[in-house]
Amino acid sequence: MLRVIISIVLLALLVTGIGYQQLQSTINSTLAVPENTLFAVKKGTGFNQLCQQWLAKKWLEGCFRYQVLAKLDPSLTDLKAGLYQLDEGTVLANIRRINQGQQVSFSFTIIEGQMLRDVLSNIKVAPHLQQNLQATELGVQITGVEQHLEGWLFPDTYHYHANDSASSVLKRAYQKMQSVLDDAWSQRADVLPYENQYQALILASIIEKETGLASERPLIASVFSNRLNANMRLQTDPTVIYGLGEDFDGDIKRKDLTTYTPYNTYRINGLPPTPIAMPSKAAILAAVNPPESDYVYFVAKGDGSHQFSKTLKEHNKAVQDYLRYLKQLNKLD
Known part of the structure; x- marks a missing residue:
């Protein structure tokens, strides 16, 4: 009997050992x-x-x-x-x-200063997104109101999962822009040359497109604020280019500056009707809190920065300096 018990115990241990090995193997x-x-x-x-x-x-x-x-x-x-x-x-x-639902994540990036048409072109080829954007009334689809979408998508990287919709990504970008703009507007300067958040967004988009160096955003904002306060036209090339749309060939010409569009700030007074690009938070903050200055002109210096001027005489000299720079650069080429 003892032998039988010992045999059963040994068999049980053997089976347990085999089972444990199989479990560990699995x-x-x-x-x-x-x-x-x-x-x-x-x-x-x-x-x-x-x-x-x-x-x-x-x-x-x-x-x-x-x-x-x-x-x-x-x-x-x-x-x-x-x-x-x-x-x-x-x-x-x-x-x-x-x-645990740890799905692979994809990303979509909106770049500071990017125009709506480029954002839409990029999101149409974003991988694993359901393409459900409406060809008409896109602004209503994303914002829920009658709203031109240009300027309303905050530049950032947005992560998504496979089979998320393109509209859901853009809605997040819109909601973030709303939040950033609301917060900036609540901290605005006491006196501004425009009346509402949307106009601030328009100016911020112009500041964004004019900025070569991030550090110059406040001064550029100051120039535009001063011009608006003095009832001077903004006379900024990026708005002209935006108004030309697909007709712009990459080289702005004198005739472009004289051709009327609602965005040609050489021809219209005040701000254009909509933003011209997606502004950064820094551009928005500059638009709602422009520093005090006497500058009303600026021109490129050729190195990404600008020469700021208080008078037309100073500005004309800065323009001539820039033209000489370009001439010298052409000789080197």
Whole structure:
């Protein structure tokens, strides 16, 4: 009888040892996937179905032991739909990634000073986005009101998951711009040459397009503020270029400055009707808090910076200096 008991105990220990080894083997077994493999888990996919899909791709050798493990730990069967990046880690680690919904993330960037047409062109080719933007009434789709969308998308990088919609990305950009603009407007100077946030956004977009050096944004804002206060036209080339649209060939000409469009600030008084680009937070802050100065002119110096002037005489000299710089540069070429 004692021998029988000893035999049973030894057999139990042997089975337990084998079971433990099998359990450890299952836990430590790796998923044989190519590097940086993207795998879509469709809505309603069950644990057994997932295992069979991986088996068909020869990423694992069998499903039975994982099905047994799932019986011991039912949380493994909670699969969340989405697109996942699988790796050569353990099978269980990859399953846990799906359990936790750790989908692969993609990004879309709106650049400071970028125009709406370029933002839309880029988002149309952004990977794994549902392209649901409306050809007409896009402003209503994104903002919920009758609103021209130019200027309203905050420059930043926005992360999204596969099958998110393009409109959801742009709505986040719009909401962030609203928040930044609201906050800046609440800190505005007591006296400004415009009446509302939208006009501040328009001026900020012009400041953004005129800025070569970030440090010059406040002074450029000061020049435009001074010109508006003095009822002088803004006379800024970026607005002319924006008004020309697709007709702009990359080289602004004298006739462009004299051709009327609602955006030609050589021909119109005050601000153009809409922003001309997506302004940065720094440009918005400069627009609502321009520093005090006597500058009403500026011209490029050729190195990305500008020469600021208080009088037309000073400005004309700065223009001549810039023209001489260009002439010398052409000789070097």
